[in-house]
Amino acid sequence: MKESRRSLTAGTMILIALASIGFFVAxxxxxxxxxxxxxxxxxxxxxxxxSFDLYCxxxxxxxxxxxAAIFYIFCRRKYxxxxxxxxxxxxxGYILVVFALLIDLGQPWRIWHAIIxxxxxxxxxxxxxxxxxxxxxxxxxxxxxxxxxxxxKVPLRLIRRIQIPLVIGGIVLSTGHQSSLGTMLTLxxxxxxxxxxxxxxxxxxxxxxxxxxxxxxxxxxxxSAKAFNHDVDVNVxxxxxxxxxxxxxxxxxxxxxxxxxxxxxxxxxxxxxxNLLWWLEIxxxxxxxxxxxxxxxxxxxxxxxxxxxxxxxxxxxxxxxxVSLFILEGRPGYSYWPxxxxxAISAGLFSAALLTMQLANRYLPVYHLGPTDDAA
Amino acid sequence: xxxxxxxxxxxxxxxxxxxxxxxxxxxNRSEDTANRGTAENPPHxxxxxxxxxxxxxxxxxxxxxxxxTKLQCMHCExxxxxxxxxxxxxxxxxxxxxVYDAKxxxxxxYCMVACPFGVPAFEWDRPIxxxxxxxxxxDRLKGGMAPSCATACPSGALSFGDRAELLAEAKRRIxxxxxxxxxxxxxxxxxxxxxxxxxxxxxxxxxxxxxxxPERMSVFSDPLMHAVPPVAVVVAGLMTGIYWFSKRRxxxxxxxxxxxxxx
Numbered sequence: 001m002k003e004s005r006r007s008l009t010a011g012t013m014i015l016i017a018l019a020s021i022g023f024f025v026a027x028x029x030x031x032x033x034x035x036x037x038x039x040x041x042x043x044x045x046x047x048x049x050x051s052f053d054l055y056c057x058x059x060x061x062x063x064x065x066x067x068a069a070i071f072y073i074f075c076r077r078k079y080x081x082x083x084x085x086x087x088x089x090x091x092x093g094y095i096l097v098v099f100a101l102l103i104d105l106g107q108p109w110r111i112w113h114a115i116i117x118x119x120x121x122x123x124x125x126x127x128x129x130x131x132x133x134x135x136x137x138x139x140x141x142x143x144x145x146x147x148x149x150x151x152x153k154v155p156l157r158l159i160r161r162i163q164i165p166l167v168i169g170g171i172v173l174s175t176g177h178q179s180s181l182g183t184m185l186t187l188x189x190x191x192x193x194x195x196x197x198x199x200x201x202x203x204x205x206x207x208x209x210x211x212x213x214x215x216x217x218x219x220x221x222x223x224s225a226k227a228f229n230h231d232v233d234v235n236v237x238x239x240x241x242x243x244x245x246x247x248x249x250x251x252x253x254x255x256x257x258x259x260x261x262x263x264x265x266x267x268x269x270x271x272x273x274x275n276l277l278w279w280l281e282i283x284x285x286x287x288x289x290x291x292x293x294x295x296x297x298x299x300x301x302x303x304x305x306x307x308x309x310x311x312x313x314x315x316x317x318x319x320x321x322x323v324s325l326f327i328l329e330g331r332p333g334y335s336y337w338p339x340x341x342x343x344a345i346s347a348g349l350f351s352a353a354l355l356t357m358q359l360a361n362r363y364l365p366v367y368h369l370g371p372t373d374d375a376a
Numbered sequence: 377x378x379x380x381x382x383x384x385x386x387x388x389x390x391x392x393x394x395x396x397x398x399x400x401x402x403x404n405r406s407e408d409t410a411n412r413g414t415a416e417n418p419p420h421x422x423x424x425x426x427x428x429x430x431x432x433x434x435x436x437x438x439x440x441x442x443x444x445t446k447l448q449c450m451h452c453e454x455x456x457x458x459x460x461x462x463x464x465x466x467x468x469x470x471x472x473x474x475v476y477d478a479k480x481x482x483x484x485x486y487c488m489v490a491c492p493f494g495v496p497a498f499e500w501d502r503p504i505x506x507x508x509x510x511x512x513x514x515d516r517l518k519g520g521m522a523p524s525c526a527t528a529c530p531s532g533a534l535s536f537g538d539r540a541e542l543l544a545e546a547k548r549r550i551x552x553x554x555x556x557x558x559x560x561x562x563x564x565x566x567x568x569x570x571x572x573x574x575x576x577x578x579x580x581x582x583x584x585x586x587x588x589x590p591e592r593m594s595v596f597s598d599p600l601m602h603a604v605p606p607v608a609v610v611v612a613g614l615m616t617g618i619y620w621f622s623k624r625r626x627x628x629x630x631x632x633x634x635x636x637x638x639x
Binding site: 030031032033034035036038040041042043045046069072073074075077104105106107108110111113114117118119120121122123124125126128164167168169171172175176180183184186187188189190191199202328331332333334 | 420456458460463481498500504505507586588596598604611612622623626
């Protein structure tokens with residue numbers, strides 16, 4: 001079979017190697033403690049993992065609820081084929097986030113404490129609950145792919161019956177934790193640079209998550225079309241692309257008006273070097289994609305769509321790294337640069353997720369959504 | 377009645393008896409230190425060092441001078457760590473101390489990031505790590521005793537008592553000797569007020585104290601968290617409405633298709 005001959009390509013081997021390195025580093029961490037594999041310190045207690053795996057990971061996994069909303073709630077049926085892959089990547093993304101947290105937490109075996117010890121004032125408490133519940137929702141939303149494969153009719157019917165409440169629940173939970181990741185930063189209003197700080201941070205976080213949700217679906221659909229040899233309609237991707245300026249536009253206005261309103265716009269010219277990061281983020285990550293996705297030529301070309309989506313993704317990652325690391329002041333007298341083993345953990349987890357995706361693509365009906373009650 | 381400690385930097389002689397008393401009462405390990413060209417040691421607060429003296433060499437009103445300031449948990453009136461903690465492991469007690477329940481902690485370290493004074497420390501080198509910080513000697517406080525650092529102070533720089541009384545005392549000292557102090561009681565209003573209060577002959581920014589407004593750290597996050605339930609209801613309602621609407625439009629469109637075919 002063509003499939004099995006392809007199974008151990010160089011790419012797959014590299015992924016397996018990276019995942020294995022990550023695994024051994026994780027074992028080392030559990031024996032010798034976080035200090036042994038990280039450059040984290042009392043002055044910089046959150047580092048690469050929180051920025052990359054949590055802040056970027058959660059935002060980049062927003063394609064799941066964005067596509068579910070577009071297809072099931074707004075009933076835009078032409079996006080049918082993108083729904084299930086988006087939900088699968090979101091599900092994998094959240095599992096990746098949870099695994100990363102299991103490495104990052106001091107005492108991961110106590111992660112369930114969040115269920116019995118409540119602090120309803122803690123934004124992190126809300127993030128934890130939403131992530132926990134939303135991962136379950138994603139598992140249920142993705143489960144039909146497994147049931148179809150196993151030909152289990154009864155659970156399949158059950159899931160379809162609760163499909164719409166499930167999707168709405170997922171949207172509510174996503175709104176909750178995507179924005180609460182921003183609320184988390186408002187507790188550090190003394191340390192977040194004024195070019196970024198705002199009580200509106202949760203709103204900024206939510207809108208930007210929507211935009212990157214669309215971009216990630218374009219990005220992944222283009223990539224997997226190449227990787228797994230199936231066709232994707234440029235009109236469908238272009239349709240998603242058309243939505244991007246409608247999301248990034250309000251985001252740009254919210255960000256800029258906020259800075260002006262708070263009287264901090266002058267800092268965009270004086271606060272070196274933070275202002276460079278701010279301009280790069282605003283011009284490169286927001287204005288440029290608005291322009292690109294507004295051009296009909298871009299929306300009709302698969303490769304242009306792909307590169308434009310990538311710019312949105314990179315812009316969002318820069319934003320999340322900025323607010324959670326680069327422009328978030330640490331304690332004086334400390335510096336931080338990630339240890340190679342911190343990177344190895346994240347790379348390992350990412351590779352494991354890609355490998356899982358590869359397996360899912362081979363064994364599960366991922367690229368079509370089975371008949372739904374709604375797909376009229 | 378909330379307790380407090382007043383630190384008068386003009387009376388401190390930098391002997392670090394408080395630092396030693398803290399280590400011995402709390403049975404904390406000593407740290408390996410290096411000569412960093414200053415008598416100040418160790419460089420930072422840490423899991424094993426819950427209080428330390430900061431030595432600042434500064435040009436003051438009367439030329440060069442040393443200013444000694446004591447660092448430890450400030451025991452905020454509205455602690456950011458307590459708001460941050462995902463499992464509610466921090467508690468502001470009626471005595472004023474902010475105490476930590478190690479049995480709840482999952483090690484997320486949000487408290488460390490949130491603290492405006494850079495206090496909570498983590499046991500980075502241990503496989504089963506906890507957050508560690510000054511407890512205001514809560515075990516002594518409950519028995520009506522002063523914290524061990526305040527007991528050890530030989531120069532009268534540390535006074536233990538009711539916070540309200542200490543605040544009045546601090547203001548009295550500044551008023552009686554305005555030439556000796558800057559007119560600022562650090563901790564009266566900072567981040568919503570702290571149980572530890574400071575007076576000094578030099579501005580507090582010049583000895584590395586963070587400049588903080590009078591708002592509690594959770595001034596923005598509290599209302600945002602309270603908005604979560606109503607926002608959830610609105611989003612759920614909105615989505616249900618949109619679903620109903622777009623579903624109906626879809627049905628009408630399908631119906632029209634059928635009627636067109638009939639014609």
